Amino acid sequence: MQFLSTRAETEPHNFSEAVKIGLAPDGGLFVPSELPDLTDEFHTWAGESYAKVCYRFFRRFATEIEDGELESLIANAYTEFDDAKLAPLIELDDRISVLELFHGPTLAFKDYALQLLGRLYERQVAITGDTINVLGATSGDTGAAAINGLIGRSGVNIFILYPDGRISSLQERQMTCTGESNVFPIAVEGSFDDAQRELKVVFGDREFSERIKLSAVNSINLARILAQCVYYIYAWLKIGESRREKTTFVVPTGNFGNVLAGWLAYRMGMKVAGFRVATNQNDILNRFFNTGEYSVGMATRSLAPSMDIQVASNFERFLYYALGGDGNRVRKVMEDFKSTGIFKVDDQSIIKSMSSSRMTDEEILDTIKAVYQKYGYVCDPHTACAFKELDEFEHCVILATAHPAKFPETVLEATGQETIQSSLEALKSREIVKYPLHGDANTIKAFIESKQITP
Numbered sequence: 288m289q290f291l292s293t294r295a296e297t298e299p300h301n302f303s304e305a306v307k308i309g310l311a312p313d314g315g316l317f318v319p320s321e322l323p324d325l326t327d328e329f330h331t332w333a334g335e336s337y338a339k340v341c342y343r344f345f346r347r348f349a350t351e352i353e354d355g356e357l358e359s360l361i362a363n364a365y366t367e368f369d370d371a372k373l374a375p376l377i378e379l380d381d382r383i384s385v386l387e388l389f390h391g392p393t394l395a396f397k398d399y400a401l402q403l404l405g406r407l408y409e410r411q412v413a414i415t416g417d418t419i420n421v422l423g424a425t426s427g428d429t430g431a432a433a434i435n436g437l438i439g440r441s442g443v444n445i446f447i448l449y450p451d452g453r454i455s456s457l458q459e460r461q462m463t464c465t466g467e468s469n470v471f472p473i474a475v476e477g478s479f480d481d482a483q484r485e486l487k488v489v490f491g492d493r494e495f496s497e498r499i500k501l502s503a504v505n506s507i508n509l510a511r512i513l514a515q516c517v518y519y520i521y522a523w524l525k526i527g528e529s530r531r532e533k534t535t536f537v538v539p540t541g542n543f544g545n546v547l548a549g550w551l552a553y554r555m556g557m558k559v560a561g562f563r564v565a566t567n568q569n570d571i572l573n574r575f576f577n578t579g580e581y582s583v584g585m586a587t588r589s590l591a592p593s594m595d596i597q598v599a600s601n602f603e604r605f606l607y608y609a610l611g612g613d614g615n616r617v618r619k620v621m622e623d624f625k626s627t628g629i630f631k632v633d634d635q636s637i638i639k640s641m642s643s644s645r646m647t648d649e650e651i652l653d654t655i656k657a658v659y660q661k662y663g664y665v666c667d668p669h670t671a672c673a674f675k676e677l678d679e680f681e682h683c684v685i686l687a688t689a690h691p692a693k694f695p696e697t698v699l700e701a702t703g704q705e706t707i708q709s710s711l712e713a714l715k716s717r718e719i720v721k722y723p724l725h726g727d728a729n730t731i732k733a734f735i736e737s738k739q740i741t742p
């Protein structure tokens with residue numbers, strides 16, 4: 288299988304190469320050259336373990352990696368989860384289930400992809416002998432998950448930008464208290480969108496990114512999206528066959544990576560009723576799904592900080608499919624978008640499988656409380672955003688994207704319950720190491736350069 292850029296000006300890459308560089312050199316995102324039809328195959332995976340489903344799925348994409356190697360790499364990636372099922376499906380009532388995706392080492396769904404990505408990087412380093420410098424920006428959880436996926440992997444340095452003061456203190460501790468010398472958490476001024484924009488400028492410097500062997504760990508990396516397809520398929524196979532097609536996945540959304548993964552699985556044959564894009568008050572996507580117009584505003588701080596995003600990078604992949612896989616049109620739309628901050632989709636047929644909702648901070652607190660009172664279930668502020676306007680669904684699966692203990696203040700305020708989680712408690716006594724920097728591309732490049740060990 289080959290991978291193409293959404294902007295059509297990059298040579299096809301195989302899976303490993305596309306994963307290694309992350310962002311396509313023309314500024315686009317990698318997509319599979321074709322989406323396989325797995326309608327019949329999916330059913331044969333029922334009853335398999337999570338790692339096995341993951342292997343069967345990746346077998347279709349990572350075609351240049353040998354069977355045995357791929358299988359053991361994937362099996363290893365899912366050894367550090369605290370629930371034997373990895374992604375348990377909890378039934379709240381006969382209409383609403385929760386898919387818990389916070390059983391990985393950093394307690395957010397991003398572990399499911401980043402534990403795997405870390406192993407893929409390590410494999411690449413072993414093959415080429417080159418050190419890889421991983422660069423990412425985080426709105427809170429990616430950084431910790433990326434760092435955790437890469438800790439102890441030889442030949443990898445990791446640089447993570449995060450908006451200073453805009454992530455929770457536990458999220459910050461997860462990144463800054465690792466005690467590892469190849470981990471560089473960089474606190475920058477401004478919002479996540481500012482950091483993400485500068486990061487794209489750094490990647491856009493081809494000379495720099497090729498020389499330094501820079502790789503993108505954000506959900507622009509296609510391996511992350513594919514890894515996330517797996518828990519949708521795994522959960523879907525757990526739902527009784529008669530209900531599968533009536534199920535809607537409800538997804539707390541920021542960068543659009545998670546919901547896009549589900550939608551790709553749907554395009555490959557995972558038949559469901561649809562997807563709900565659940566946003567917080569930063570509701571650019573909600574506005575898009577209501578009006579067909581995507582227009583950028585300012586990201587404001589909310590109680591669900593990992594969703595405080597205005598420019599959803601992965602939306603470009605969705606647009607690619609919405610425009611019939613025409614990379615030239617995508618490039619044009621993205622260029623216009625860069626100058627005007629707006630684009631409009633005329634043919635709305637592609638979005639008919641999606642609906643959207645929006646939740647304010649006040650509603651988040653009320654929802655955490657109401658869900659706790661009604662079901663005795665404590666959810667985190669991101670997951671709370673999903674509990675809105677669910678009456679129209681015959682059956683829905685809410686993706687629980689983070690463990691409530693990551694956001695103890697909000698959960699305490701809403702429910703009066705202390706949420707304690709031992710791995711997070713242990714962080715509180717550790718030393719914080721972070722690098723406050725002005726977040727412009729040149730400063731970031733100089734910093735990365737200064738951390739290269741010259742032979």
Ligand SMILES: *Cc1c(COP(=O)(O)O)cnc(C)c1O
Nearest residue numbers: 428541542543544545593688689
């Ligand atoms: C990253 C994150 C999200 C948003 O996911 P996207 O893939 O960016 O849409 C939602 N909830 C939590 C807890 C997250 O860490």
